[in-house]
Amino acid sequence: MTPSKNDKNTRTTGRPTLNEVARLAGVSPITASRALRGVSTVATELVEKVQKAALDLNYVVNPAARALASAQGHSVVVLVPSLSNLLFIDTLEAIHQVLRPKGFEVLIGNFHYSRDEEENLLRNYMAYQPRGLLLTGFDRTESSRRMIEASNIPCVYMMELDTAAGLNCVGFSQLNAGETAAEHLLSRGRKRLAYIGAQLDQRTLLRGEGFRRTLQNAGLYDPDLEVLTPRASSVGLGGELFLQLMAAHPDVDAIFFGNDDLAQGALLEAMRCGIKIPEQVAILGFNDLPASEHMVPRLSSISTPREAIGRRAAELMLTLLAGNPVAKPVQDMGFELKVREST
Amino acid sequence: MTPSKNDKNTRTTGRPTLNEVARLAGVSPITASRALRGVSTVATELVEKVQKAALDLNYVVNPAARALASAQGHSVVVLVPSLSNLLFIDTLEAIHQVLRPKGFEVLIGNFHYSRDEEENLLRNYMAYQPRGLLLTGFDRTESSRRMIEASNIPCVYMMELDTAAGLNCVGFSQLNAGETAAEHLLSRGRKRLAYIGAQLDQRTLLRGEGFRRTLQNAGLYDPDLEVLTPRASSVGLGGELFLQLMAAHPDVDAIFFGNDDLAQGALLEAMRCGIKIPEQVAILGFNDLPASEHMVPRLSSISTPREAIGRRAAELMLTLLAGNPVAKPVQDMGFELKVREST
DNA sequence: TTGTAGGCGTTATCAT
DNA sequence: ATGATAACGCCTACAA
Secondary structure (H helix, E strand, O other): OOOOOOOOOOOOOOOOOHHHHHHHHOOOHHHHHHHHHOOOOOOHHHHHHHHHHHHHHOOOOOHHHHHHHHOOOOEEEEEEOOOOOHHHHHHHHHHHHHHHHHOOEEEEEEOOOOHHHHHHHHHHHHOOOOOEEEEEOOOOOHHHHHHHHHHOOOEEEEEOOOOOOOOEEEEOOHHHHHHHHHHHHHHOOOOOEEEEEEOOOHHHHHHHHHHHHHHHHOOOOOHHHEEEEOOOOOHHHHHHHHHHHHHHOOOOOEEEEOOHHHHHHHHHHHHHOOOOOOOOOEEEEEEOOOOHHHOOOOOEEEEOOHHHHHHHHHHHHHHHHOOOOOOOOEEEOOOEEEOOOOO | OOOOOOOOOOOOOOOOOHHHHHHHHOOOHHHHHHHHHOOOOOOHHHHHHHHHHHHHHOOOOOHHHHHHHHOOOOEEEEEEOOOOOHHHHHHHHHHHHHHHHHOOEEEEEEOOOOHHHHHHHHHHHHOOOOOEEEEEOOOOOHHHHHHHHHHOOOEEEEEOOOOOOOOEEEEOOHHHHHHHHHHHHHHOOOOOEEEEEEOOOHHHHHHHHHHHHHHHHOOOOOHHHEEEEOOOOOHHHHHHHHHHHHHHOOOOOEEEEOOHHHHHHHHHHHHHOOOOOOOOOEEEEEEOOOOHHHOOOOOEEEEOOHHHHHHHHHHHHHHHHOOOOOOOOEEEOOOEEEOOOOO
16 A cells, blocks of 8 residues: 555556656657657657557546646537527537547536526636637626636637627528518518517527518518517427417417427417418428428428537637637528428 | 746646645645545634635636546546437436536537447547446447446446346336337227337337337237337438338337337328328327427327436436445336327 | 645656 | 656645
8 A cells, every 4th residue: 555665657547657658668758748749859760669659558648637737628618508409419519520539528518598507607617727618609798708708718609690800700690590581471471470589598589680670671560479588498388479479469470480499389289279381370490400391381490500500610619729820700601591381 | 938946836827726725824735625625624714714715816626636636537427329319418417417516527428329439439538537437228339348347437327227237227117118108009909009119229129129028918919010220210200110101001000109209200290191190090109208298199108207317327426436335226217108199 | 633745647848 | 859857736645
């Protein structure tokens, strides 16, 4: 138990250390370190020796030691507002796909659409000295904002586009999406258009605004036909709100839903109580979730490039971390209107 | 840039260190460390002082340093087969909820139902010296198994129950669930019962086996009515397989689906082509996903305690990590048959 | 109950 | 191009 002062080779964990690799390769630890990290100043011959030694010993760096010594974490923090919304899963997957192979640990935080919770997560995760931050949208507390700024950690914002200046962001214009939705419905000859949104995050609001604006321009805006609730988006909620709206305003002839699950719920309830879709009411969803195209009738929706956003955001982060110049800090990934049977 | 040999207080990062906290509190660093970790041997008076100092300085431990010094990671690795399956989201959430407050970093790995990918993840994550492992099921490669064993890291298995010996697991009997499904359908007077499963993971197979066994006992088993595919479970796939099955065997009068999304797809297609549910065919799902109760007709399903499993598994891990004795290494969380309109 | 000494595995700095 | 030395911030062991 009492290891006398034997030299550098006493190991607590069973894992080989850089020292052992170095010794096996017949070089100094620092050279081994450099060789393994691909620092250019090491002779190719030595590099090979070291790599072989590392392989033989089955050496893996100790992330803790590395982080401590270099004052650099190896993690990238990703903060999303929800996981139950299939939405962000695709994005997360793509991020993983890009970052993991590069040796980054991806720390996922779910802030449940709560600004305060996001602030907490941020504070907690900062302790890990993450190398990068991948955040969702721009709506956060002042403290959060300050923390991010003060931390000086590279940051990429996902889902929305920067209206103001200077931030790296990958997403699409939520406002435009709302406008597109309205235009589509209008083009179908609808006159009484409603918007139903849940969660009330910035993006849902923005889409609502785009929708409203277009209706106003067309002289068809009616504030009574705007249903917003902070409750979490779900199939059940969609059905509920749909029924309420139809009861209160039987003349509604088109509804744009802030998320597909809501729209799916509406479709289901419509079927249950015999409301004809799209004859009586046109239903348009958002995000084009997997089930939507299989609904009865098939749900028209605005398809969003969630996976592409994740990938690009991660790639952007990579160039940021490499210290390379960023060609386009603002990347509009667009969206696509999928017209199916429900409109 | 060239910080002369000033003492312990030179900091590269802008963050306060334990030393500074200690100095502010007028104690030695180690006392501060103990105080902050809640080691009992510190005078309450000092604890308060230290905590105040830490608060004043906005001190947060450096996880890297802590990990290095204690040769103990602070992370728990969770490996799940899928994220797009809403299934595991609930479980992950629960795990987070339990582990994060205790200061554990939760590392999520998605192995996409691939044993090899799981092995890779395991190997990679081992570098972080995780304190614990939360794994899904028992079906993995020999190498994975050996790695787990050799690592000597506490491990809790989720979703299934240990048939053999000695493993800590939290889940329910997948076999029983399959039996329950068959019994229910049988009790409805159905004679031509089919099972449709995708993904073909161990648990899907197990449920199928339970289902089959019960049918065999009833003398009603027909291998032609067992549809298994390695493709990923989805609403679209469910509809597809349903249609195929009905075309090949128009006399089928009940179908048990390995996952709710498949069943939902079937319901949708049935509606589309006028197949009466449950009159002509009874449809039973599995997992009771959020949308199921809103389907038309409302989907009968077997509800699984995903959230409870996550919570309990995490709690079990906590007692394991605390070195406390485990009262019940095998925890059966059960499942519940929800009879609605589709059966 | 508190403190002293030393090391955890790696990398930065400065020489050579 | 390579190496010696000294941190990085914290914790384990032991001593007081």
